[in-house]
Amino acid sequence: MGKNDFLTPKAIANRIKAKGLQKLRWYCQMCQKHCRDENGFKCHCMSESHQRQMQIFGENSNRIVDGNSEEFEQSFLDLMKRSHRFSRIAATVVYNEYINDRHHVLMNSTEWATLTEFVKHLGRTGKCKVEETPKGWFITYIDRDSETLSRRG
Numbered sequence: 449m450g451k452n453d454f455l456t457p458k459a460i461a462n463r464i465k466a467k468g469l470q471k472l473r474w475y476c477q478m479c480q481k482h483c484r485d486e487n488g489f490k491c492h493c494m495s496e497s498h499q500r501q502m503q504i505f506g507e508n509s510n511r512i513v514d515g516n517s518e519e520f521e522q523s524f525l526d527l528m529k530r531s532h533r534f535s536r537i538a539a540t541v542v543y544n545e546y547i548n549d550r551h552h553v554l555m556n557s558t559e560w561a562t563l564t565e566f567v568k569h570l571g572r573t574g575k576c577k578v579e580e581t582p583k584g585w586f587i588t589y590i591d592r593d594s595e596t597l598s599r600r601g
């Protein structure tokens with residue numbers, strides 16, 4: 449042990465890590481601003497520029513939720529179309545298949561708090577036929593494509 453330990457790669461890595469953490473501690477992610485210490489951070493949070501940023505973020509987060517909801521619905525319906533096109537199936541079964549895809553959009557990042565709410569939404573918007581049964585919600589995909597085709601033919 450000596451002062452040369454200060455220069456070992458491990459010691460350097462530890463110092464960088466410690467510094468990084470310290471930096472993160474008083475970092476405002478929204479404004480991407482580093483503050484010196486707790487007091488600086490508090491002052492920053494009360495500043496006009498931070499408040500404005502909060503407002504912009506609030507508006508954006510609605511947009512993000514909208515985008516997530518759209519994507520969630522789209523992938524869910526794609527799955528229905530692909531795997532359960534002609535069947536009446538429990539919503540939870542489709543949902544479990546859906547969340548097996550590791551790239552799935554989390555439902556808690558959408559406007560629907562529960563699967564039931566989402567299923568009701570599908571029924572309301574006419575994307576699926578939905579029925580509440582003692583065994584839970586059942587959904588049937590409404591195949592717009594073949595409907596259009598049969599009307600045409």
Ligand SMILES: [Zn+2]
Binds near residue numbers: 477479493501
């Ligand atoms: Zn800020």
